[in-house]
Amino acid sequence: xxxxLGEIAHTRSGDKGDTCNIGVIVFDERHYPALxxxxxxxxxxxxxGEMVKGEVERFELPNLGALNFLLHQALGGxxxxxxxxxxxxxxxxxxxxxxxxxxxxxxxx
Amino acid sequence: MIRxxxxxxxxxxxxxxxxxxxxxxxxxxLALDYLAEITMSILQKQKEAxxxxxxxxxxxxLVARIAPRLRERGIKVIANAGGVNPVACAREVVRLAPxxxxxxxxxxxxxxxxxxxxxxxxxxxxxxxxxxxxxxxGRILSxxxxxxxxxxxEALATGAHVVIAGRSTDTALTLAxxxxxxxxxxSDYDKLAAGTIAGHxxxxxxxCTGGNCQVDWQSIPGMADxxxxxxxxxxxxxxxxxxxxxxxxRVSSDTVKEQLLYELGDPKNYIxxxxxxxxxxxxxxxxxxxxxxxxxxxxxxxxxxxKLSIAYANGWKAVGTLVYSWPQAIEKARAADxxxxxxxxxxxxxxxxIATEFLxxxxxxxxxxxxxxxxxxxxxxxxxxxxxxxxVDRFTRELIPLVLNGxxxxxxxxxxxxxxxxIVAYWSALVPREEISxxxxxxx
Numbered sequence: 001x002x003x004x005l006g007e008i009a010h011t012r013s014g015d016k017g018d019t020c021n022i023g024v025i026v027f028d029e030r031h032y033p034a035l036x037x038x039x040x041x042x043x044x045x046x047x048x049g050e051m052v053k054g055e056v057e058r059f060e061l062p063n064l065g066a067l068n069f070l071l072h073q074a075l076g077g078x079x080x081x082x083x084x085x086x087x088x089x090x091x092x093x094x095x096x097x098x099x100x101x102x103x104x105x106x107x108x109x
Numbered sequence: 110m111i112r113x114x115x116x117x118x119x120x121x122x123x124x125x126x127x128x129x130x131x132x133x134x135x136x137x138x139l140a141l142d143y144l145a146e147i148t149m150s151i152l153q154k155q156k157e158a159x160x161x162x163x164x165x166x167x168x169x170x171l172v173a174r175i176a177p178r179l180r181e182r183g184i185k186v187i188a189n190a191g192g193v194n195p196v197a198c199a200r201e202v203v204r205l206a207p208x209x210x211x212x213x214x215x216x217x218x219x220x221x222x223x224x225x226x227x228x229x230x231x232x233x234x235x236x237x238x239x240x241x242x243x244x245x246x247g248r249i250l251s252x253x254x255x256x257x258x259x260x261x262x263e264a265l266a267t268g269a270h271v272v273i274a275g276r277s278t279d280t281a282l283t284l285a286x287x288x289x290x291x292x293x294x295x296s297d298y299d300k301l302a303a304g305t306i307a308g309h310x311x312x313x314x315x316x317c318t319g320g321n322c323q324v325d326w327q328s329i330p331g332m333a334d335x336x337x338x339x340x341x342x343x344x345x346x347x348x349x350x351x352x353x354x355x356x357x358x359r360v361s362s363d364t365v366k367e368q369l370l371y372e373l374g375d376p377k378n379y380i381x382x383x384x385x386x387x388x389x390x391x392x393x394x395x396x397x398x399x400x401x402x403x404x405x406x407x408x409x410x411x412x413x414x415x416k417l418s419i420a421y422a423n424g425w426k427a428v429g430t431l432v433y434s435w436p437q438a439i440e441k442a443r444a445a446d447x448x449x450x451x452x453x454x455x456x457x458x459x460x461x462x463i464a465t466e467f468l469x470x471x472x473x474x475x476x477x478x479x480x481x482x483x484x485x486x487x488x489x490x491x492x493x494x495x496x497x498x499x500x501v502d503r504f505t506r507e508l509i510p511l512v513l514n515g516x517x518x519x520x521x522x523x524x525x526x527x528x529x530x531x532i533v534a535y536w537s538a539l540v541p542r543e544e545i546s547x548x549x550x551x552x553x
Contacts, residue, residue: 010323010363014372017237017535023370025363027324051475059376061389064366068373076464080147080532083428083464083492084472091473094323098477 002100009035011093018078019054019070020089022096026065031103035067036060038101044069047099048092111290113283113307114339117141117188118314120148120165126314126337127171131178134353136339139175140282141188142312143168146535149276150420152192153220153251163194164201164273172271173205179270180208187261187282191273193218193251199273199552209553212269214260216547217276219417219540220252226540233417233538242538248422250533254415254540257382258304259295260547261285267551276418278381280308283340291344295383295411302386302408303346305379309386310350310368310403311338317350317368318399319358324367331357336399347404349396360399382416382542385409414539423534424461425501426494429508430468432521435485441516442467442489448515449491449507458503460495488521494532501529 005024008031013022024039026032045056054072061068075089076082086092114136116127120143130136143165156163168190172179179186191198191213199211219226223246226233233242253276262285264272272285284304287293293300310317318338319329336356341349350365352358369388373379376388385408392405433441446465453463466472468488470481493504505526512519 010367012321012323012367012371016372016374019237021370021373023367023373025366025370047477049476051477061370061376063389063391064369064393066366066370068370068376070374076462079535081423081426081494081534083426083462083494085466085468085490086473095474095477098479 001103003103004097005039005099005101006097008103011096013089013091013093015075015078015088018075019072020074020092022069022071022093024067024069024096029065032062032065034101034103039067039099041069043099044071044096047096048074111138111286111342112136112339113138113140113286113342114337115140115142115283115311115314116337117143118312118316119143119145120167122314124167124171128175129356130337130353131175131182131184133356136184138286139184139186140311141168141186141190142279142282143188143190144192144276146418147420147533149193149253149418150250150533152194153420156194161197164192164198165190168198169201169205172202172209176206176209185265185270185272185286187265187272187285189274189277189279189282191275193253193275195273195275196550196552202271202273203552209270210268211271211273211552212264212267213550213552214256214264214272214274214277214547215550216260216545217253217256217274219254219545223249223252226544231540233540236416236537236539242536245421245536250420250422252417252419254417254545255382256547257281257411258284258288258301259383260549262288264549265289267549269551279312280305280381281383283308283311284383287342298384298408298410299406300346301384303348303406304342305381305384305386305408306369306388306391306403306406307340307342307348309379310365311340313368313371314338315358316371317365318352318360319364322359322364322367324363329359333357346406347402350401350403351399360401362393362395362401365393365401365403380412382411384411413542415542415545417538417540419536419538420533421536423532424494424496425498425529426492426532427501427505427527427529428490428492429505429527430488430490430521431508431511431519432486432488433516434518434520435483438484438487439467439470441518442487444516445489445511445519446491448511452507453504456503458500459497460493460500462494464492466490498529505529
């Protein structure tokens with residue numbers, strides 16, 4: 001079944017220069033394998049489209065049921081250079097919650 | 110066990126937080142983080158205007174306000190409030206709170222040594238872009254090495270009530286009391302990594318106690334009197350994250366996990382001057398109401414280089430806004446943007462970038478924003494940046510005329526023309542660790 005990422009995970013995002021990081025954390029560790037399978041670096045880059053000019057890197061933290069994404073060249077130059085409202089990438093995490101993913105079973109039983 | 114609290118996640122954080130931390134329950138150390146990446150350059154400019162300034166000016170009055178409690182309860186304060194003038198900061202603390210002993214950590218400021226570094230063959234390429242430093246050399250405003258926990262621990266060993274550093278890392282403010290109290294050595298990699306991760310958890314203040322937390326945010330109690338975080342640290346490197354009893358907010362594995370992921374890079378290689386911490390080794394357990402136990406942390410040897418935080422002038426920018434109302438708010442806002450761009454082009458003005466956002470439409474989420482086909486109002490926000498200050502200044506005069514000579518229904522111009530701001534950009538580079546030597550000065 002198709003669901004939105006926000007049904008199984010929460011996020012927090014921030015900045016390092018022109019790179020935005022998004023931490024994605026599953027509410028229930030049973031969903032971690034689905035998170036790893038579905039939320040790839042390619043899908044995250046595709047989701048944000050023109051907002052991310054550079055590459056997207058992904059790191060796994062199975063101990064926290066979490067993935068960490070680095071979205072390079074995503075903040076209009078970053079820091080004080082950027083002309084964006086969200087120059088620090090604070091809302092990118094919320095923006096990822098609408099990503100559609102495929103779950104083998106209902107998210108809530 | 111020692112209790113280390115964080116009462117300031119950045120310069121501008123809640124003024125009441127540190128006062129409440131010393132009033133509402135037991136703590137041994139109060140860590141206060143004042144520096145963002147470009148703060149040093151702002152402070153450098155203030156020092157150039159007045160040699161007595163160049164530090165976080167909120168800090169000395171805060172210390173004076175809590176000084177009676179610090180003495181009564183034996184609480185030590187540790188802060189990177191010194192900026193580019195830590196000695197002046199310490200003198201002001203002593204002036205406002207007579208009788209306090211203040212220890213200052215010096216040696217991070219390398220502004221005057223950059224040419225010597227270049228002459229020695231350190232290229233100081235930007236760590237993000239790999240570009241050489243030569244083209245920006247003449248525009249550098251400040252340069253500081255990130256200092257770790259050991260120089261801060263040395264300052265604590267003087268018995269000072271207050272330790273003031275310049276550009277120390279945020280995490281070192283939390284790790285230093287552990288190094289001082291537990292006698293950890295530079296080779297205690299796992300323990301240093303544990304203290305570093307404790308520092309990462311609390312360095313943004315209430316962002317680990319329910320602030321900015323997505324999980325059930327409407328159920329988080331008492332956000333108006335949110336408790337700031339406290340680490341209860343053990344000599345073996347394990348620790349609890351908690352907050353004072355009776356304060357608002359929440360500490361749970363959810364709130365702590367969100368903060369662990371905040372501004373994280375490669376989780377296996379979290380590099381500080383003190384160690385390399387491995388975030389994939391962290392074990393978290395909920396250990397009662399508003400208590401999370403953290404253990405199992407592993408780390409590696411500190412790197413041979415130290416990172417420099419360099420700020421440089423990089424042109425000018427201005428950002429202005431207008432509000433368009435229903436009907437056709439978005440169409441009007443888009444037309445306004447096209448008109449401004451046409452007029453700038455007709456004036457022959459060139460910019461490095463012109464960026465437009467429509468607040469209420471796409472500013473935060475761009476193409477990911479949910480559709481909003483007939484918004485009641487839209488704020489158009491246009492920004493420009495470039496090296497020609499006059500061009501940027503001319504841009505600031507091109508928005509308000511649209512109220513009378515553009516699409517109908519424009520308002521929200523009451524603040525007048527937007528200000529032109531100098532862009533102070535950030536450059537990070539590495540130098541060999543041996544180049545940076547710190548020392549401690551006591552002022553009382």
